Amino acid sequence: MMKITTSGKSLSDINEDVLIVPVFEGETARDGTLAALDRLTGGTITRVFDSGELDGKYDRWVLLRDVETMAARRLLLYGGGSADGLDSLRIQRLAGAAIRTLADRGARSVAFLLTKNIADAASAQAVVEGAILGQMNGGLYKSNDKPKSQVEELCLVSESANGVDLDRAIEAGRCLGEATNFARSLGFEPGNVMTPTALAGEAQKMAEREGLECEVLGEGEMKRLGMGALLAVSRGSQEPAHLIVISYEPADAGSGELIALVGKGITFDSGGISIKPANKMEEMKYDMGGGAAVIGAMQAIAQLKPNARVIGLVPAAENLPSGRAVKPGDVVRSLSGKTIEVVNTDAEGRLVLSDAITYAISRGAQVIVDAATLTGACVIALGDARAALMGTDQRLIDELIRAGEQCGERVWQLPLDDEYGEMIRSEIADIKNVGKGTAGAITGAWFLKHFAGDVAWAHLDIAGTAWTEEKKPYIARGATGFGVRLMANFVLNRAASS
Ligand code: BES
Ligand code: ZN
Ligand code: ZN
Secondary structure: OOEEEEEOOOOOOOOOOEEEEEEOOOOOOOOHHHHHHHHHOOOHHHHHHHHOOOOOOOOOEEEEOOOOOOOOOEEEEEEOOOOOOOOHHHHHHHHHHHHHHHOOOOOOEEEEEEOHHHOOHHHHHHHHHHHHHHHOOOOOOOOOOOOOOOOOEEEEEEOOOOOHHHHHHHHHHHHHHHHHHHHHHHHHOOOOOOOHHHHHHHHHHHHHHHOOEEEEEOHHHHHHHOOHHHHHHHOOOOOOOEEEEEEEOOHHHOOOOEEEEEEOEEEEEOOOOOOOOOOOHHHHHHOOHHHHHHHHHHHHHHHHOOOOEEEEEEEEEEEOOOOOOOOOOEEEEOOOOOEEEEOOOOOOHHHHHHHHHHHHHHOOOOEEEEEEOOOHHHHHHHOOOOEEEEEOOHHHHHHHHHHHHHHOOOEEEOOOOHHHHHOOEOOOOOEEOOOOOOOHHHHHHHHHHHHHOOOEEEEEEOOOOOEEOOOEOOEOOEEOOOOHHHHHHHHHHHHHHO
């Protein structure tokens, strides 16, 4: 875990291994902090700009060594792009990329200068989140690669006073960043390791650590309750399914509304009998990204202690074909009593979520937000920049959009008109689990809407955002933890405004 501190030290006294100084487009060695650094370094900053090596463009950087007039000795000038339109996401990416640039360069402690464009508390929080996310790497099971040297201490150097607001923002950033990395660490694991049982174990360990309640329902209990949809998905696998239930009930929240966060926890999705093509099937180990995000969000909530009642649910199962597997055309009875024609066994996420949503309602949930790597159609529509958002309550949707903008987990609302709902009418049962192939992200959401009923509900399709295919300057390839901060921020904001 990265240790994070603040300081108001002067530039020459900052004594971390490296001082990171963001540089934005249009800035010169005659501006503010850069001018001060230029004086301290005997005109080196002027020479760097003159050389054309640095222009403030994002991801362009210069590392100065042996700066004798500064205790830090090394200075990383890192391009942050245009100073206009700097938002949380851009600041996170700047901090993440700067930290990744220093990986394996023997920098144990770094100072990050909160220059005038990023001097407020929200920017400081973004720096912390970005640095924590940037610091994490994949490659878990490589025997010979020595682990990259990591930054262990981050000191935010603020030129203005170190207010309470700044400390609070940094603490929030630390909790949210760590929780996101925790969720990512679950997503990085291969399917043979991160089975439904292992996922439940991780949730239980986290709950114990953070003082949360965690129950794990096994297949016997789920069968007794009548969770025919969830169990149908798991039938083909040797790995037993679990329903993970984590609760956060602060004493002072009394009997306020209960918010349920529900995450798809398919630890491997082969498609089942409607089997997927081999190409890229290995990526389906991250089909538990929504579940991981819920577990991570519960960790952040436990640490940041909003005045709200929250229950996190993760239906965890493995979707495999076998002689026992659910087959196309099978009809199953869900916990809600609604019957489902399983036309395509690869549309399994909505099956496990439907029973989890009904269960959340039976536990008293008045607000439900689910996150799921639900459809390839969502990836086609929005790629990896935004998740799709749909739901029955516009106030809830607007709150989620705002929470996402705040932390850089951007979403885009799609419609849920009745015409789309008609696409999943079944001839034999109450509904079927797939439409006719068009509007796939929307029909997936419509399926879930049947189970949410009158409860305020919103669905995040994170199929495109839960995983990053190629490594980026600011983040390693792999699981992104998308949804952790969005859901946690949503709960924090709602608790603060009620
Ligand atoms: N887990 C997949 C969705 C997915 C696809 C996630 C690509 C991430 C990347 C989901 O279970 C699935 O297979 N959905 C089907 C639904 C279809 C059969 C209606 C899909 O999108 O093809
Ligand atoms: Zn599937
Ligand atoms: Zn799936």
